[in-house]
Amino acid sequence: MDLTRRQLLGTAGVFSASALLAGCAGFSRPDSGGGEGGADLTFTTWASESEEVVFRSLVDRFQEANGVTVNLNVVPYEQIFRNIDAQLQSGTAPDVFRVDYGNLGVYSSQEQLLDLSDLVDNGNDFIPAFWQAVQFDGTPFGVPHQTDVSAIVYNVAAFQAAGITSVPDSLESAWTWDEFSGVLAQLRGSLPPEQYPFVYNWQLGGAPRWLSFLFAAGGRFVEDDLVTPAIDSDAGRRALDYTKGFFEQSWVPANSAVKSSTYADAVFLAETAVMASAGSFVVPGLDAAGFEWATTYLPRDQRGATDLGGNALVATAGTANPDLAAEFLRFMVEQEAMAEFCAATNELPTLTSLVDTELDYAVRPDVMPVFVQQATTLEESDVAQLTIPGMASVTTALQDQLDLAFTSGQSTEQTLANLSDAIGQATGA
Amino acid sequence: MTADTRSLSRPLAGRSPAPRTGGRSARLQEALAGYSFAAPNLVLIGLFLLYPVVSAVLISLRDARGFGDGDFIGLGNYARLLSDAAFWQSTANTVLFTAITVPLSMALGLGLAVLMNSVLPARGLFRTIIVLPMVVSGVATALVGVLIFDEGTGILNKLLRAIGGPALSWQSGGAEAFASVVIITLWVRVGFNMVIYLAGLQGVSPELYESARLDGANAWQQFRNVTLPLVGPSTFFLLVMNVIYSFQVFDIIFVMTGGGPGYSTSVLVTYAYQNGFVTREQGYAAALGIVLLIITLVFTALYWRASRARDLTD
Numbered sequence: 001m002d003l004t005r006r007q008l009l010g011t012a013g014v015f016s017a018s019a020l021l022a023g024c025a026g027f028s029r030p031d032s033g034g035g036e037g038g039a040d041l042t043f044t045t046w047a048s049e050s051e052e053v054v055f056r057s058l059v060d061r062f063q064e065a066n067g068v069t070v071n072l073n074v075v076p077y078e079q080i081f082r083n084i085d086a087q088l089q090s091g092t093a094p095d096v097f098r099v100d101y102g103n104l105g106v107y108s109s110q111e112q113l114l115d116l117s118d119l120v121d122n123g124n125d126f127i128p129a130f131w132q133a134v135q136f137d138g139t140p141f142g143v144p145h146q147t148d149v150s151a152i153v154y155n156v157a158a159f160q161a162a163g164i165t166s167v168p169d170s171l172e173s174a175w176t177w178d179e180f181s182g183v184l185a186q187l188r189g190s191l192p193p194e195q196y197p198f199v200y201n202w203q204l205g206g207a208p209r210w211l212s213f214l215f216a217a218g219g220r221f222v223e224d225d226l227v228t229p230a231i232d233s234d235a236g237r238r239a240l241d242y243t244k245g246f247f248e249q250s251w252v253p254a255n256s257a258v259k260s261s262t263y264a265d266a267v268f269l270a271e272t273a274v275m276a277s278a279g280s281f282v283v284p285g286l287d288a289a290g291f292e293w294a295t296t297y298l299p300r301d302q303r304g305a306t307d308l309g310g311n312a313l314v315a316t317a318g319t320a321n322p323d324l325a326a327e328f329l330r331f332m333v334e335q336e337a338m339a340e341f342c343a344a345t346n347e348l349p350t351l352t353s354l355v356d357t358e359l360d361y362a363v364r365p366d367v368m369p370v371f372v373q374q375a376t377t378l379e380e381s382d383v384a385q386l387t388i389p390g391m392a393s394v395t396t397a398l399q400d401q402l403d404l405a406f407t408s409g410q411s412t413e414q415t416l417a418n419l420s421d422a423i424g425q426a427t428g429a
Numbered sequence: 430m431t432a433d434t435r436s437l438s439r440p441l442a443g444r445s446p447a448p449r450t451g452g453r454s455a456r457l458q459e460a461l462a463g464y465s466f467a468a469p470n471l472v473l474i475g476l477f478l479l480y481p482v483v484s485a486v487l488i489s490l491r492d493a494r495g496f497g498d499g500d501f502i503g504l505g506n507y508a509r510l511l512s513d514a515a516f517w518q519s520t521a522n523t524v525l526f527t528a529i530t531v532p533l534s535m536a537l538g539l540g541l542a543v544l545m546n547s548v549l550p551a552r553g554l555f556r557t558i559i560v561l562p563m564v565v566s567g568v569a570t571a572l573v574g575v576l577i578f579d580e581g582t583g584i585l586n587k588l589l590r591a592i593g594g595p596a597l598s599w600q601s602g603g604a605e606a607f608a609s610v611v612i613i614t615l616w617v618r619v620g621f622n623m624v625i626y627l628a629g630l631q632g633v634s635p636e637l638y639e640s641a642r643l644d645g646a647n648a649w650q651q652f653r654n655v656t657l658p659l660v661g662p663s664t665f666f667l668l669v670m671n672v673i674y675s676f677q678v679f680d681i682i683f684v685m686t687g688g689g690p691g692y693s694t695s696v697l698v699t700y701a702y703q704n705g706f707v708t709r710e711q712g713y714a715a716a717l718g719i720v721l722l723i724i725t726l727v728f729t730a731l732y733w734r735a736s737r738a739r740d741l742t743d
Contacts, residue, residue: 082706088496106709110496194581194590255580255600259689262579272581396708400515400692407601407690 039071041324044084045098046077050284050362054344062331068324088112088316095319096328098311099142101133101383102208102391107314108136109389114315116140119326122333129383130350134312136389143333144350146342147310148279150201150209151374153265153367156292158274162190167296171304171373177216177242180299184251187274196253198246199273201264203256207398208386209277209307210258213239215382218302221423224381226388229423232416238301240405240412247406257406258399268293279309280371283346284363295370304377308386310347348375390426397422482722489715499712506716516717518692519700522607526696527675530614535667537615538622543656545623546630556627560620567617571684574613578685603693606686610694613681618674622667629663630656669732676725697721 047055052074059072073094075083081103087093088107099107107113117139123131130144159167164183168174175183187197202209211221219235222228246252253272256264268276269289277298278286286293298306313332315325331337335353342349343359348371361368388394401419404410410418423429464471489506493499510516541559545552562570577584578599586596599609633656641651679698682688688695688703697717705714 085496085706085709106495112496194596253581254598257601257690259687259691260600261575261684261687267581270582393708393710396703403689404691408603408693410691 040068041096041321041328042071042073042094043096043328044073044075044080044094046080047074048281048284048345050345051341054341058332058337058341061337062328065331066324066327070328088318091318093316093318095321095325096313096315098145099314100311101130101144101308101387102395104134104142104312104314105136105387105389106392108134108139108141112317113141114317114319114322114325116142116315116326116329119322120330122330125352126333126350127352127355129378129380130310132380133308133383133387134314142312142314143329145311145313145333146338146345146347147308147350147375148281148347149306149309149371149375149378150212150277150279150298151306151370152296152298153268153276153278153286153293154296155268155271155274156294158187158191158195162187167294169296171297171377174297174304175299177299177301181245184246184249188249188251191274193250195271196256196267196273197251198275199252199256199264199267199277200243200246201277201279202258202402203260203263205395206264207258207395207402208391210239210243210398210402211382211386212298212305212307213243213301215305215379216299216301216303217242220381220385221394221419222385222388222427226384227427227429229420229427229429231423232420235302236416236419237412240415243402244405244412254407258403259407279307280346280348280368281309283367287363295367297370297374298377300377304374305379305382306374306377308378308383310350348372388427390423390428393426394423397426485715485718485722488712489719491712493710493712493715495709502712506713507720509713510716510720515692515695515700519688519695519697522692522694523676523678523696526607526611526614526678527672529611530618530675531668531671533611534615534618534622534671535664537619538667539626539660539664541619541623542626542630543652545627556623559623562617563620563624567680568684570613570617571681574609574681574685577613578609600686601690603690606690606694610678610682610685613685614675614678617681618671622671625663625667626660629660633659665732665736669729672728673725676721676728 043059045051045055055072055074059070062068063070080097081099084093084097084099093112104113120140120143123140126144130147131140134140134142134144154167159165164186184197191197200209214221214231214236217235217239219231219233219239221231221236223230247254247257253267256262256267256273264273264276265278265282265285267273268278269286271291298304313329315322315329319325332341333351335351338349338351339354339357339359341347342354342361344362346361346363346368349355349357349359355372359365359368397419401410401415401422405412405415488499490501490503491499492502492505545556545559549555575583578586580586580596580598580600583599585599589596597605599605637655637659638651641655646654677698678696679702682694682696682699683702686694688699698721701714701717701721704710704717
């Protein structure tokens, strides 16, 4: 064949195009048929150091017991839901993933998760509030894996220096809001200007934790129908005025508002604040503190309240191995596996049978009973509100409006009116 | 490119006087060869630029939330933009950010380039130090910014306190937070501006300065009447690049302030991100993206017109 130079170069051009496009194969979907790289199941999660160790150990045990391969994919928390969303939309989602109770409603209400009605039959074994948290319209779409409610951690030496000698040692004796204000004022008086009495953990996606104040004041953010906004109320005003007071009286650092990029426990560890609200999952991190610290209960108003921390495990609707995925979920919430996971990570179990069991917590077991008891202040009506399908939008509204109220002087009335509008839009009221 | 094509066609043309039809076939073959060379880039541009842009336009016309395509709502998302106070504040912040960072980064870049172009001891070291932030990822630079501007534990407030001054509200005060992101942006961007200006300055003939000196021009007059006009092409290029960078700023603001306090540092891209990936309102976020695209296109069109006029006058 007589090939001219132009033909040769033209052919080379076509080949180079093919090679370039072949280079894009990295964007193609992973192996189908269950999981990546020929695995039978893919499990995507974020994990702290201690969580990753125990996740790996449990996955190994499941693989051995069932003779299957599970691909454990640990990703940073900051990106997991962006990835999962994109994967669900492109049909490349993992078989199983970890999700917080607030986000679960977003996926379950849009038919992205596997209906577990016929696959998981031990719903009654869970604490009712958490079993309710994984359901949408009465259908279970996941298993409640653990919880990690917030309580108060405090710097013992700073309390002593301020003359605070009595700290509540039971839920019943938890400080009232007025008593708590007294403690904050006492601390303010004894601390230098660059140190603060308190820091609350509503930063970096933690805005829904402000709702603990609303619930404690006897309020709700949606009515019983879970659609009609109810935040513009006396309880809403009381909760917002009380928390705005933290900033007005310099009881919390000015830069610890809702849009701050620093976590509350980091502020506590740096001793910029001598008291913080913190989930039990940060206990291993606080163990490195160079000072003595202890725990007590969140302040109460009309009632005690705390946040719905913790996560569920869910399987995706498009999984190629629904039975194996369900089997994996069942395995992860078996009493032995859950006890091992919670003990290793200082998190709280969701199985009723483990509530009264003293778990062998890896770090500071002495402080864990406070978290366990604080969890009992979470009521089913709180859970029902915190798991509505529009919760992600409610979280954004809380983030924007609370930040305006705390840092930009937006009035309580305006803030509640704006929140009410945003909640109405989120729920479709 | 033109020279290459000509040199390739020469042997064929010289081989025989091609008949009329043969000439057409040769031209066709030449065109095919050209397209085959351009094909990889055309495919990539189509796949990664045009397809996403067209998709974004289509999504912006839908009430897309979460999963699925969403209902077609025409210009509903654009109408919503008009009454969205956060959108207008983000737009105003974007324009203000651009108006501050573009001239400042160019002026500082030019000043440093003139300095680094002169006889300065260890100028290689200084050049490296100034350019260094350019090679560090935006997120890492922003994290350094957090270390510097943290109100409680940041270096800057510690220094201010040490010298007896008042600590500033770099994170809880709107104006201060805005200033902090501007400062970090300048830190990153000045190096790039300096490099481009330095390249421009090195093309300026020393004889021109010598001649200006002979005419009695002082240092400022030399800068004003020789340096500044002769780095005009660099200025033009940098103006366009800086405006585009400023309109697309995201990483530094996202990491340092998250758009807060309130909406004080929210810009169009952070607001679009929040809508698209946090509240999952992809339709509305796509509309925001298209608005940003239109603003950039308008600016680019103005640049083209000015550039053509400039070429003609040159």
